[in-house]
Amino acid sequence: MSSVNVTIQELTRTVDPGLRPAARGAGGAPSATASSTCTPDLAKSPWNFDGGSPAYGPGASMGDTAPADTPRQGGIPEEYRLATDAELDARIRAAKETLGDRLVVLGHFYQRDEVVQYADFVGDSFQLANAALTKPDAEYIVFCGVHFMAETADILSRGDQAVVLPNLAAGCSMADMADESSVEECWEQLMELYAEEDDDGRAPVIPVTYMNCSAALKAFVGRHGGIVCTSSNASTVLEWAFERGRRVLFFPDQHLGRNTAKAMGVPLEAMPMWNPRRPLGGNSAEALQEAQVILWHGFCSVHKRFTVGQIEGARAEYPGCRVIVHPECPMEVVDAADAAGSTDFIRKAVAAATEPTTFAIGTEVNMVNRLAAEYPQHTIFCLDPVICPCSTMYRIHPGYLAWVLEELVAGRIVNRITVDAVTAVDAKTALERMLAARP
Numbered sequence: 001m002s003s004v005n006v007t008i009q010e011l012t013r014t015v016d017p018g019l020r021p022a023a024r025g026a027g028g029a030p031s032a033t034a035s036s037t038c039t040p041d042l043a044k045s046p047w048n049f050d051g052g053s054p055a056y057g058p059g060a061s062m063g064d065t066a067p068a069d070t071p072r073q074g075g076i077p078e079e080y081r082l083a084t085d086a087e088l089d090a091r092i093r094a095a096k097e098t099l100g101d102r103l104v105v106l107g108h109f110y111q112r113d114e115v116v117q118y119a120d121f122v123g124d125s126f127q128l129a130n131a132a133l134t135k136p137d138a139e140y141i142v143f144c145g146v147h148f149m150a151e152t153a154d155i156l157s158r159g160d161q162a163v164v165l166p167n168l169a170a171g172c173s174m175a176d177m178a179d180e181s182s183v184e185e186c187w188e189q190l191m192e193l194y195a196e197e198d199d200d201g202r203a204p205v206i207p208v209t210y211m212n213c214s215a216a217l218k219a220f221v222g223r224h225g226g227i228v229c230t231s232s233n234a235s236t237v238l239e240w241a242f243e244r245g246r247r248v249l250f251f252p253d254q255h256l257g258r259n260t261a262k263a264m265g266v267p268l269e270a271m272p273m274w275n276p277r278r279p280l281g282g283n284s285a286e287a288l289q290e291a292q293v294i295l296w297h298g299f300c301s302v303h304k305r306f307t308v309g310q311i312e313g314a315r316a317e318y319p320g321c322r323v324i325v326h327p328e329c330p331m332e333v334v335d336a337a338d339a340a341g342s343t344d345f346i347r348k349a350v351a352a353a354t355e356p357t358t359f360a361i362g363t364e365v366n367m368v369n370r371l372a373a374e375y376p377q378h379t380i381f382c383l384d385p386v387i388c389p390c391s392t393m394y395r396i397h398p399g400y401l402a403w404v405l406e407e408l409v410a411g412r413i414v415n416r417i418t419v420d421a422v423t424a425v426d427a428k429t430a431l432e433r434m435l436a437a438r439p
C-alpha cells in the first residue's frame with residue numbers, strides 16, 4: 001500500500017469551507033442557482049424519494065431504471081428532516097468536533113456545496129479512498145459520494161475502520177448498468193467464442209473496468225487477469241491490457257472506453273458494443289473476433305447530456321472560449337472540445353490559466369460552479385444550460401450527514417458499507433494492478 005500513500009500526497013487537497021456556488025461567472029456567463037436545477041425537489045427533501053420503489057429521483061438519471069435490488073434508505077428521524085439549515089450546520093459541526101480525529105469526512109467533486117463544506121478532503125472517488133489512508137486514527141470514514149465509492153474506500157481501508165454512506169440510496173446509474181451476472185454471462189459467451197483461437201501467448205480478452213462499478217465487478221476483473229481504470233489513467237491501463245491480451249472487454253462506460261481507445265488509434269469498427277440483453281451482445285461472431293475493444297452498453301446520465309450544439313453555442317456567444325469536457329461525454333462532444341480529461345485534469349487546466357480565460361466545461365454542475373467560485377478571475381460555466389445535477393449524489397443531504405454523525409457520537413454505526421473479505425481481496429488485486437501500471 002505504500003504506493004497509495006505516496007500517490008495521495010499529490011492527489012488530495014483540503015477543502016475550503018468557505019466555497020459556495022457562484023451565481024454568475026466573472027464574465028456574466030450563465031451559472032447555476034438553487035432554482036435553476038432541473039428540479040429542486042431532490043435537493044431539498046431527498047427523503048421524499050426514499051423508501052418507495054427503487055428510483056434515482058429527479059436529476060440527470062431520472063429517466064434511467066434503477067435495478068430492483070438497489071439499496072434503499074430507511075427513514076430518518078423527523079428532527080433531521082425538519083431542522084433548518086442553521087440547525088443542521090450547528091449539529092454537524094458539533095458532532096465533527098466531538099469525534100475529532102476519530103472521523104474523516106470525504107466529499108466528491110460532484111457533491112453539492114451544502115455537504116462538501118464539511119469535507120476534510122474533496123476529490124474524485126479514488127483520490128478520496130486514498131485520502132482516508134492519510135488519517136490512520138480515523139475509526140469512521142463518512143463518504144459523501146455514491147455507493148461504489150464507499151465500497152472502494154472499504155476495500156482500501158483497514159478492517160477496523162467503518163465506512164459510512166449517509167444515504168444508502170446514493171447509488172450510481174452508470175455503475176448499475178453493469179451487474180455481475182450480466183458480465184459473467186458475457187464472459188462465458190466470449191470465452192466460448194474465442195476458445196478455438198491460436199495461442200499466441202496472450203489472453204483472448206482482458207476485462208477492464210472503470211472505477212465506477214460495484215466491488216463485485218472489480219473482484220471479477222481481479223479474478224480474470226484484468227484491471228481497474230480511472231478517467232485519469234484509462235490509456236495507461238488499456239496499454240497494460242493490450243500487452244497481455246488480444247482484446248479488451250471494457251465496462252461499464254462505453255464513452256470512456258471509446259474515447260480512450262480512439263485516441264490510441266483503435267478504429268471505431270474494431271469497437272463493437274455489447275448489449276447484455278441480446279445474444280453475443282447483439283454482434284456477429286466475426287465482429288467479436290475482429291474486435292479490439294468490446295464496449296459495454298453503459299453511460300453516465302450526467303455526461304450524456306452534453307452535445308456538440310452546446311459547444312457551438314458556447315463558441316458563438318464567447319468567441320475564443322476554451323471548451324473542456326470529461327471523457328464520459330459522447331465521442332462527438334469530446335472530438336468537438338478543445339480538451340477532454342478527468343475531473344482532476346479539468347481542475348488543473350483551470351488552475352494553470354495565467355490570463356483571464358473563458359472556460360465552457362462539460363462535467364457535473366456542482367464542480368463547475370465550485371471552480372467558478374474558486375477562480376473569479378475567469379469566466380467559467382457549464383456547457384449544459386439546463387442545470388441537471390447527478391441524481392444520486394444529491395441523495396446526500398445535510399440532514400443525512402447530521403444523522404449519521406450524531407449516531408456515531410452516540411456510539412452507533414448506521415449505514416455502514418462493507419465488502420466481504422473474498423470480494424475485497426480480488427478487487428484489491430485489480431486496484432493494485434492499476435497502481436502498478438502507472439507510467
Ligand code: SF4
Pocket residue numbers: 061110146171172173174175212300301302303364390391392393
Ligand atoms: S456523475 Fe455519472 S458516473 Fe458519477 S455518480 Fe453520477 S451518474 Fe454515476
